[in-house]
Amino acid sequence: MSYDLWYWAGLPGRGEFVRIALEAGGIPYRERGREEGTDVAEQLERYDSTPPYAPPWLDTGELVLAQTANILLYLGDRHGLAPKDAKGKLWVNQLQLTIMDMVAEAHDTHHPIADGAYYEEQKEAAKQAAEQFRGERMPKFFRHFAKTLNGERKFFAGEAWSYADTSFYVLMSGLEFAFPQRMATLRPEYRSLFEHRDRVGELPELQDYLASDRCLPFENGLFRHYEELDASA
């Protein structure tokens, strides 16, 4: 059995949250959007009864699942990438949704007015949005995540990593790419989050993937680095 993952070629994007969980779990998958001759937009139109709204989606052979957090809920359950008990499962799903909220806000700093318009057309609004994100939102989300890591837990849901941890790794890495100056000033106060990111990045299960060319660099996608959107505060 092998899953078909569908996502735009050439960038990590929201697909990365699914991809890194599959890789960390040692779960076979095909990256269909990166294959020669496939067309993600065209394929998207082909689903009838339970269609995805947008990539990423996962074709399991039996199900076509979309929405990043929904795909991860399925994979977590089926492949032990989340706790088995209801409490742990819901907690990991809750964290995943909060991670996706922060991802959406990070994206909206460079496209505050419209995803479908060019950055240059919304640069002034982007500067203001990024200032608010760096000043208000990043500390608020970081306080939250630090609180959830406070205590005895090694990972978000206990001694074993879950997909919330791999997603957090992607989030922190994306933020460091987009806002290196701001992340440097946040580091002393939120050291536990940076350590957590490193702990996930050092998982033996992830080393092959992170060194491979399947793991694409952030550039010009969900997370973007523009000099004028970053600052130390």
Next chain:
Amino acid sequence: MSYDLWYWAGLPGRGEFVRIALEAGGIPYRERGREEGTDVAEQLERYDSTPPYAPPWLDTGELVLAQTANILLYLGDRHGLAPKDAKGKLWVNQLQLTIMDMVAEAHDTHHPIADGAYYEEQKEAAKQAAEQFRGERMPKFFRHFAKTLNGERKFFAGEAWSYADTSFYVLMSGLEFAFPQRMATLRPEYRSLFEHRDRVGELPELQDYLASDRCLPFENGLFRHYEELDASA
């Protein structure tokens, strides 16, 4: 047993998606944020081990669950507000997440730059964001939802309503409040969506609630009506 629902008093907001599901399911709950002497922000600080990031959250007595879609996943499972089988459950969760994406985009039309700043400070950006939302995003989401309703199904997941249907009712009602002109021009092409909203609004299970003062009008919250943000196209 009775659930404690925590959400800001005085507005439907994201809490409404949980509230309407509880009401439609005939599930007892207390609206804690609307009780005399409670302070939602203060209460939020009191959770340690699995804290909510923001309202709404649901205290079940055993669990404290946050993130709208996560709360609904729990309620759907436990109270039969979603199909029992994995396929149906994941489909309803997927729809809920897409509904929440559209809700976030509708919110961002009036607060494109920062949720924490006044509307008046971002009015020009809001006009541009609303134009894109009305012109590009609403038709794109509507095409998607219409596709999911296309066929024999009475509700999103079959013959019985699920929480995706009650959420869709809130979404459509909020959009009609915020963008009455645009909704009027979209109606002929997406008649099935308006009929679907009406079908949910006519559920016998919802009549008491919709006529009660527990059901608050939209104003100045997640969905907002500003003349300058609405137009027929």
